[in-house]
Amino acid sequence: MSSGEKYLAAAYGVIFVVLLLWVVIIAAKLTRLEREVGELAERARERRDGD
Amino acid sequence: MIRARGLEKRYGRKRVLRGVDLDLAPGGFLVVTGPNGSGKTTLLRLCAGLALPSGGALEIVPDRARVGFLGHEGLLYRDLTALENLDLFGRLYRVPERRERIGMLLGRFGLWDARNERVAAFSRGMAQRLALCRAFLHDPDLLVLDEPFTALDGEGAALLDRELASLAGDRTFLVATHDPHRLAPLTSGRLALGAS
Amino acid sequence: MNYIEDVATLARKDLRLELRARDTLPAMLLFVLSTFVVFHFALPQGSGEAAAQGLLWVALVFTALLGLARSWAPEREGGVFDGLVLAPCDRSAIWLGKAAAVLVFLVAIEVVALPAFALFFEPLDGAAVAGVALANLGICAVGTLLAAMAAASRTRELILPLLFLPLAIPLVVGGVGSAISPEPGRYLLFLALYDAVFAIICWASFEYVVTE
Amino acid sequence: MSTSSRNSRVPALAALAAALVGLSLALVFFVAPEDADQGISQKIFYFHVPIALTAYACFGWGALKALLYLWRKDERYDLESYVGIHLGTVFGTLTLLTGSIWAKASWGVWWTWSSNQLVLFLVLFLFYCAYFMLRFSVEEGPRRASLSAVYALFGVVLVPVSFFAIRLASDFIHPTVFNREGPQMSGTMFATFCVAWGAITVLAYVLYRVELAGKLLDQHLRELREALA
Numbered sequence: 001m002s003s004g005e006k007y008l009a010a011a012y013g014v015i016f017v018v019l020l021l022w023v024v025i026i027a028a029k030l031t032r033l034e035r036e037v038g039e040l041a042e043r044a045r046e047r048r049d050g051d
Numbered sequence: 052m053i054r055a056r057g058l059e060k061r062y063g064r065k066r067v068l069r070g071v072d073l074d075l076a077p078g079g080f081l082v083v084t085g086p087n088g089s090g091k092t093t094l095l096r097l098c099a100g101l102a103l104p105s106g107g108a109l110e111i112v113p114d115r116a117r118v119g120f121l122g123h124e125g126l127l128y129r130d131l132t133a134l135e136n137l138d139l140f141g142r143l144y145r146v147p148e149r150r151e152r153i154g155m156l157l158g159r160f161g162l163w164d165a166r167n168e169r170v171a172a173f174s175r176g177m178a179q180r181l182a183l184c185r186a187f188l189h190d191p192d193l194l195v196l197d198e199p200f201t202a203l204d205g206e207g208a209a210l211l212d213r214e215l216a217s218l219a220g221d222r223t224f225l226v227a228t229h230d231p232h233r234l235a236p237l238t239s240g241r242l243a244l245g246a247s
Numbered sequence: 248m249n250y251i252e253d254v255a256t257l258a259r260k261d262l263r264l265e266l267r268a269r270d271t272l273p274a275m276l277l278f279v280l281s282t283f284v285v286f287h288f289a290l291p292q293g294s295g296e297a298a299a300q301g302l303l304w305v306a307l308v309f310t311a312l313l314g315l316a317r318s319w320a321p322e323r324e325g326g327v328f329d330g331l332v333l334a335p336c337d338r339s340a341i342w343l344g345k346a347a348a349v350l351v352f353l354v355a356i357e358v359v360a361l362p363a364f365a366l367f368f369e370p371l372d373g374a375a376v377a378g379v380a381l382a383n384l385g386i387c388a389v390g391t392l393l394a395a396m397a398a399a400s401r402t403r404e405l406i407l408p409l410l411f412l413p414l415a416i417p418l419v420v421g422g423v424g425s426a427i428s429p430e431p432g433r434y435l436l437f438l439a440l441y442d443a444v445f446a447i448i449c450w451a452s453f454e455y456v457v458t459e
Numbered sequence: 460m461s462t463s464s465r466n467s468r469v470p471a472l473a474a475l476a477a478a479l480v481g482l483s484l485a486l487v488f489f490v491a492p493e494d495a496d497q498g499i500s501q502k503i504f505y506f507h508v509p510i511a512l513t514a515y516a517c518f519g520w521g522a523l524k525a526l527l528y529l530w531r532k533d534e535r536y537d538l539e540s541y542v543g544i545h546l547g548t549v550f551g552t553l554t555l556l557t558g559s560i561w562a563k564a565s566w567g568v569w570w571t572w573s574s575n576q577l578v579l580f581l582v583l584f585l586f587y588c589a590y591f592m593l594r595f596s597v598e599e600g601p602r603r604a605s606l607s608a609v610y611a612l613f614g615v616v617l618v619p620v621s622f623f624a625i626r627l628a629s630d631f632i633h634p635t636v637f638n639r640e641g642p643q644m645s646g647t648m649f650a651t652f653c654v655a656w657g658a659i660t661v662l663a664y665v666l667y668r669v670e671l672a673g674k675l676l677d678q679h680l681r682e683l684r685e686a687l688a
Contacts, residue, residue: 002498002499003564004498004499004500004564005499005500007500007503007560007561007563007564008499008500008502008503008564010560011503011506011507011556011557011560011561011564012484012503012506014553014556014557014560015506015510015553015557018549018552018553018556022549022666026669026670026673029673030673033673033676033677033680036680036684037680040680040683040684040687043687044687047687061600062598062599062600062601063598063599063600063603064599064681066685096329099333100333101329101332101333101458101459102459102601103459103532103601105601114335115333115334115335116335118333120329120330120333122326122329123326124325124326124329125325125326126325126326126327126329126330127325127327127330128260128264128321128325128327129321129324129325130264130267130268130321131260131263131264131267135260135263139256139260140330140334142252142253142256143253143256143257143331143334143335143336144334144335145249145335169267170325185330389613392609396593396606396609396610399597399602399606400593400596400597400606401596401597401598402596406589406592406593406596409588409589409592409593410589410592410593410610412585413582413583413585413586413589413617414586414613414617416582416621416624417617417620417621417623417624420624420625420627420628421624421627424627424628424630428630433627434627437623437624437627440620441620444616444620445613445616448612448613448616452529452609452612455529455605455606455608455609456605456606456609458605459600459601459602459605
């Protein structure tokens with residue numbers, strides 16, 4: 001690969017990596033949210049069975 | 052004078068006030084009580100126009116020039132003297148016969164001798180009296196006082212009692228306190244805030 | 248008319264506070280002079296006028312930052328922000344009064360610092376001094392508002408340089424340019440434009456910085 | 460205004476974004492002719508410039524929402540302003556990275572002060588990092604929203620001001636010798652550029668909506684947790 005092609009690949013690679021990073025961060029948030037919703041659902045069930 | 056329905060205040064995650072109703076007619080004297088952290092200070096800041104409610108309705112009739120406020124902090128410049136502080140706020144509030152009124156208030160609260168001393172040199176009780184002078188300075192229609200008796204000694208408290216008694220009836224008061232009995236004779240309404 | 252009176256009242260208060268406490272002015276003066284001395288040793292021999300002008304502006308910007316960091320200290324220590332916000336005056340008068348006071352301090356410092364610079368490094372021509380004067384307006388206008396923001400934050404003065412420096416870059420460009428460029432007119436015009444634009448936006452938005 | 464109805468369009472937009480990005484990649488690598496003197500590395504341009512333009516758009520969007528917040532005091536606008544500026548900073552970082560790679564490819568240096576656009580993005584990058592520093596150092600609540608909104612407005616004013624400052628500065632720091640902002644583009648090159656620009660813009664909007672949905676979920680969850688407390 002000529003040096004030009006290397007830099008071209010590097011540039012588009014960087015774009016892809018940064019977007020991937022963003023997706024990872026959003027995925028981490030989604031799993032946290034999912035766990036919290038689970039806890040709340042649990043608490044709601046306890047309350048409903050309780051009274 | 053003040054009307055609040057379902058008043059709510061949130062600071063991000065913390066909800067400080069919820070569902071507070073309040074009516075304060077002109078000339079009224081409403082005493083707000085409640086444990087620490089029940090949102091008394093926040094409610095008073097809302098009624099003084101220092102903060103916006105997060106929910107519910109709040110109407111305050113007098114505009115801010117006619118509101119006197121006493122907070123936990125003295126709202127005074129520590130490196131200015133008593134006279135300079137009152138002179139500054141007197142100008143901002145455009146108080147007529149400013150010098151005479153400042154002199155009268157300082158005398159009424161027993162601070163005349165310390166008028167040229169810097170607030171930084173004041174004891175907490177003297178600073179509280181000066182803060183009261185500042186709150187009464189522009190003869191406001193509505194007075195919002197947050198625990199006015201804190202740090203006052205016997206004499207200071209008596210002076211404040213006399214001042215409140217002389218103004219009750221033709222001025223409107225919203226006072227937060229831990230010792231409502233003292234204000235019982237003047238009180239026209241009570242509001243107890245639970246620990247939210 | 249009342250607006251001008253309020254601004255004057257507030258500015259006079261700051262001048263009185265400074266004369267009484269005397270903590271900001273001496274500190275700023277010593278800071279700018281010692282910075283020059285440090286530059287003398289940091290500056291390799293014969294590095295030319297552009298470098299010297301650049302160092303003048305580094306010293307000016309950071310001296311201004313020192314003054315701005317203390318600008319709202321009296322209000323914060325006495326909890327007086329609420330008192331000013333409640334006062335019937337227009338909230339922008341609070342900003343303008345403080346900016347005027349900071350300007351007086353900055354000019355007082357520069358009256359000593361600029362001749363000292365001319366003595367230590369390069370003489371300053373009329374355009375350079377005009378550049379400093381115009382930049383002072385921008386520094387005080389924007390800096391005072393940002394200092395009020397910093398006062399509301401937990402980290403107090405620590406965040407002020409972060410907020411201020413990106414906005415000060417155009418001022419440094421205008422200042423250095425007016426000193427070393429053969430035709431300084433463009434740079435002085437740019438500085439005047441910066442002052443006008445940012446003074447308006449500060450004047451309009453200060454209310455939202457001090458109220459909730 | 461339940462958020463579910465507004466979010467129904469997001470999957471469709473995401474599909475559109477994917478299609479457009481795929482199309483523009485194909486155009487860039489297989490259709491667009493190689494630039495005469497810069498060679499193949501010139502193809503970085505097709506994504507570098509649209510990303511820069513999208514970063515400007517995000518900062519503008521954040522400032523618009525900030526203005527709406529100051530006017531309406533609705534928490535929703537503060538959130539939208541924050542997400543907009545957050546995305547603008549991500550794209551700004553990308554612009555700096557791809558820009559320096561392009562500078563290395565065409566001028567042999569990883570950083571050059573002579574490319575006005577790169578320097579402008581560096582200034583904006585510093586500015587908006589300070590935006591987040593400010594946001595994290597103030598208690599959550601209306602105060603933080605107001606301060607962030609005012610600072611965001613400063614940011615959008617700073618863009619043109621810095622642009623002129625940098626142009627003025629480049630006269631005396633060292634004159635620009637060879638910065639090719641917009642190389643002459645033949646028909647297909649320009650078409651590729653437009654498709655890429657469209658693709659990046661739609662992609663940015665999708666990222667914005669997804670991130671915003673995540674933040675709103677956070678908020679609703681908090682209210683739910685309080686209700687069940």
